Amino acid sequence: MDHTPRALFALILAGLRDEALASNTPWMCLSCYFCSVRCPMGIRIPDVMYAVKAIATREGIQPEKTGSDFSRTFVANVERFGRSYEMGLVAQHYLRHYPLRLPGLAPMGIAMVTRGRMGFVPHRIRGLAGLRAILARASELEAAQLETAQLEVADGHGGTP
Amino acid sequence: MKSYLYYPGCSLSGSARAYAASLGAILEPLGIELHEIDDWNCCGATEYLTLSPLRGQALISRNLALAQAQRDGAQTLVAPCSACYVNLAKTDRYFRENSEFRSRLNEVLAADGLHYTPGAVRVRHLLEVLIEDVGLDAIAAAVTRPLNGLRVAPYLGCLVSRPDLDRRWALHEEPRELDRLMAALGAEVVDFPARTACCAGHMTQISPEVAWDLLRRVIEPADHAGADLLVTVCPMCQMNVDSFQGEMDRHLGLRYHMPILFFTQLIGLALGRPAAELGIGSEVVSAAQALARIGVEVPPPTEPPVESGHEPRRQKRPTGLPMPEPLEVPR
Numbered sequence: 001m002d003h004t005p006r007a008l009f010a011l012i013l014a015g016l017r018d019e020a021l022a023s024n025t026p027w028m029c030l031s032c033y034f035c036s037v038r039c040p041m042g043i044r045i046p047d048v049m050y051a052v053k054a055i056a057t058r059e060g061i062q063p064e065k066t067g068s069d070f071s072r073t074f075v076a077n078v079e080r081f082g083r084s085y086e087m088g089l090v091a092q093h094y095l096r097h098y099p100l101r102l103p104g105l106a107p108m109g110i111a112m113v114t115r116g117r118m119g120f121v122p123h124r125i126r127g128l129a130g131l132r133a134i135l136a137r138a139s140e141l142e143a144a145q146l147e148t149a150q151l152e153v154a155d156g157h158g159g160t161p
Numbered sequence: 162m163k164s165y166l167y168y169p170g171c172s173l174s175g176s177a178r179a180y181a182a183s184l185g186a187i188l189e190p191l192g193i194e195l196h197e198i199d200d201w202n203c204c205g206a207t208e209y210l211t212l213s214p215l216r217g218q219a220l221i222s223r224n225l226a227l228a229q230a231q232r233d234g235a236q237t238l239v240a241p242c243s244a245c246y247v248n249l250a251k252t253d254r255y256f257r258e259n260s261e262f263r264s265r266l267n268e269v270l271a272a273d274g275l276h277y278t279p280g281a282v283r284v285r286h287l288l289e290v291l292i293e294d295v296g297l298d299a300i301a302a303a304v305t306r307p308l309n310g311l312r313v314a315p316y317l318g319c320l321v322s323r324p325d326l327d328r329r330w331a332l333h334e335e336p337r338e339l340d341r342l343m344a345a346l347g348a349e350v351v352d353f354p355a356r357t358a359c360c361a362g363h364m365t366q367i368s369p370e371v372a373w374d375l376l377r378r379v380i381e382p383a384d385h386a387g388a389d390l391l392v393t394v395c396p397m398c399q400m401n402v403d404s405f406q407g408e409m410d411r412h413l414g415l416r417y418h419m420p421i422l423f424f425t426q427l428i429g430l431a432l433g434r435p436a437a438e439l440g441i442g443s444e445v446v447s448a449a450q451a452l453a454r455i456g457v458e459v460p461p462p463t464e465p466p467v468e469s470g471h472e473p474r475r476q477k478r479p480t481g482l483p484m485p486e487p488l489e490v491p492r
Contacts, residue, residue, distance in 0.1 A: 032323070033319055037333040050211060084171035116178055126200050134223055136272065139215075141269060
């Protein structure tokens with residue numbers, strides 16, 4: 001872990017944008033929320049971590065490539081079917097990133113399949129077109145919001161970039 | 162009969178099939194009726210929020226909107242998966258507290274003719290519903306085969322008592338609700354300080370060294386406390402502790418054999434249901450030996466057991482996270 005959460009927040013507050021986005025710290029956050037319930041200022045720290053990861057991803061900065069790849073594969077499956085597809089996710093991700101772990105994990109994988117815990121066929125929701133329309137609208141809004149923010153920064157109305 | 166809206170989550174028809182089976186087996190005896198949200202979608206876990214918070218929230222909101230459209234008297238939306246629960250509960254909370262969030266998300270939902278009114282449903286975890294609505298006394302009264310003599314480590318995990326934005330839990334780090342439920346079933350609850358420690362979440366998929374370290378921090382104290390098994394309320398915790406225990410053993414030079422079952426499976430056993438009906442036997446680290454101690458017979462798996470009790474190759478120091486070493490407690 002490149003920085004403790006406190007150091008990461010210090011980078012953000014100091015405006016050291018590139019350093020903050022390049023830190024692998026947010027990618028080590030597992031959303032356990034221990035920090036959330038302990039923070040005397042009530043800051044929702046995992047939400048900050050999500051935001052930093054999302055900005056880094058948008059700008060193509062990948063301090064933790066396996067992590068962002070896993071998120072992308074997961075999301076691609078959900079957008080294809082509407083549900084998570086465990087078998088597809090595991091197969092794609094492990095073949096790409098962990099081929100050497102596969103022999104050691106094979107007995108476990110076989111047990112998962114034979115005990116009915118890993119299905120071969122993904123479940124597809126009926127409202128897939130509607131779900132995709134919702135996600136597309138979200139992307140549009142996000143892009144518009146980003147544009148406004150950039151204009152504000154360019155005009156000198158923005159705060160810390 | 163108490164009636165609830167139900168969001169099962171993806172893993173209950175996959176890796177956590179046993180959770181669904183055991184929940185199904187205890188509904189009627191506990192007087193619960195579940196109405197599954199029609200055509201629900203994945204909650205996105207943490208992966209969607211990582212790539213784009215707005216798209217992630219949109220994905221979650223569709224489920225809330227569907228629940229609102231289908232509610233028929235029932236107000237409570239029950240989620241058995243802790244990760245789904247936290248996503249749904251957090252999003253509902255943001256709808257309630259932030260008008261900008263509310264209007265933006267409803268603008269997004271309108272793309273499919275949907276709408277969510279803040280607070281239209283009350284999102285609750287299955288554990289909370291069983292303890293508060295059914296009640297420990299009623300559960301204890303329904304027990305026909307007490308789990309006397311079974312030593313259980315109550316592993317609640319992160320996402321039930323945290324972040325708890327609505328302040329429903331008295332204790333966030335050492336909650337005792339699961340302990341009390343296990344005691345009501347007659348089980349012996351061991352002293353288990355890691356009850357809300359993280360199971361490693363998706364670290365088993367993206368950074369295995371960190372994951373093994375975190376898994377050890379859950380399994381080791383349970384073993385030190387003399388637990389026969391861990392009991393969980395979360396599909397992710399179950400899968401990590403169960404499926405990756407062998408790999409952790411091999412890489413850290415350990416020899417643990419610590420089964421982990423869903424709390425609904427133990428409730429089912431205490432209510433006298435047969436092990437097979439509860440999905441017991443589908444775990445990778447077999448619970449057969451632990452349950453034999455209380456006279457429960459588990460059907461043997463269809464293929465040879467997964468061996469994790471081999472000779473450790475070499476002792477390795479965990480190198481994952483800058484955290485204090487677990488205490489060495491003599492047995």
